[in-house]
Amino acid sequence: SQQGEEDPQALSIQEGENATMNCSYKTSINNLQWYRQNSGRGLVHLILIRSNEREKHSGRLRVTLDTSKKSSSLLITASRAADTASYFCATDGSTGANNLFFGTGTRLTVIP
Amino acid sequence: EAQVTQNPRYLITVTGKKLTVTCSQNMNHEYMSWYRQDPGLGLRQIYYSMNVEVTDKGDVPEGYKVSRKEKRNFPLILESPSPNQTSLYFCASSFRGDEKYFGPGTRLTVL
Numbered sequence: 001s002q003q004g005e006e007d008p009q010a011l012s013i014q015e016g017e018n019a020t021m022n023c024s025y026k027t028s029i030n031n032l033q034w035y036r037q038n039s040g041r042g043l044v045h046l047i048l049i050r051s052n053e054r055e056k057h058s059g060r061l062r063v064t065l066d067t068s069k070k071s072s073s074l075l076i077t078a079s080r081a082a083d084t085a086s087y088f089c090a091t092d093g094s095t096g097a098n099n100l101f102f103g104t105g106t107r108l109t110v111i112p
Numbered sequence: 113e114a115q116v117t118q119n120p121r122y123l124i125t126v127t128g129k130k131l132t133v134t135c136s137q138n139m140n141h142e143y144m145s146w147y148r149q150d151p152g153l154g155l156r157q158i159y160y161s162m163n164v165e166v167t168d169k170g171d172v173p174e175g176y177k178v179s180r181k182e183k184r185n186f187p188l189i190l191e192s193p194s195p196n197q198t199s200l201y202f203c204a205s206s207f208r209g210d211e212k213y214f215g216p217g218t219r220l221t222v223l
Contacts, residue, residue, distance in 0.1 A: 031210065033210075035214075040217065041217065042116075042214035042215055042217055043202065043214040045211045045212060048211055088154070088155070099145075100212065102147075102154045102155040102156075104152060104153065105154065
């Protein structure tokens with residue numbers, strides 16, 4: 001399977017703390033994306049990092065990519081209760097940009 | 113407002129009764145796709161389309177059909193639904209296949 005795998009499956013932290021989620025994948029990629037999903041709702045795109053990039057920032061989000069280890073991490077700094085959601089990494093594989101392969105997600109709970 | 117809409121949002125049906133889930137986007141995106149989400153399995157692509165009249169199978173196409181007669185619409189058709197198609201379905205669109213915009217989801221139950 002080309003699916004990414006997130007780790008941990010679930011994470012519970014206090015508001016204000018940082019949250020780190022990891023993603024590992026199996027095949028070569030053109031880019032890796034992170035999405036967020038509130039319970040039962042559609043996914044929302046957070047950030048895209050290309051294979052030739054090592055780190056990217058967007059607001060309180062920081063994503064790193066290590067293509068030699070086929071892994072990525074998502075850091076959310078100064079977490080808020082509203083960050084409570086599931087977070088998914090998605091890779092495009094090397095065959096094309098349209099088929100994204102999603103992991104099973106990390107369920108983040110931020111306790112106020 | 114840029115958005116992907118899906119209808120219906122919830123549907124309970126019986127085995128064998130044909131149904132269609134509609135998907136429409138207002139962003140003039142070329143790429144559209146359907147995913148299903150199941151516990152423990154994440155999201156899996158059913159079908160995708162790179163433009164009008166161009167469709168192809170994803171990872172789990174069995175039991176589904178799609179059509180792309182207009183750029184904005186990409187309906188998902190279940191000719192003879194079965195209980196193993198009970199799932200949460202998402203339509204998504206994108207420009208050139210990068211950042212995807214997802215619809216709100218359709219929760220389908222097949223009895």
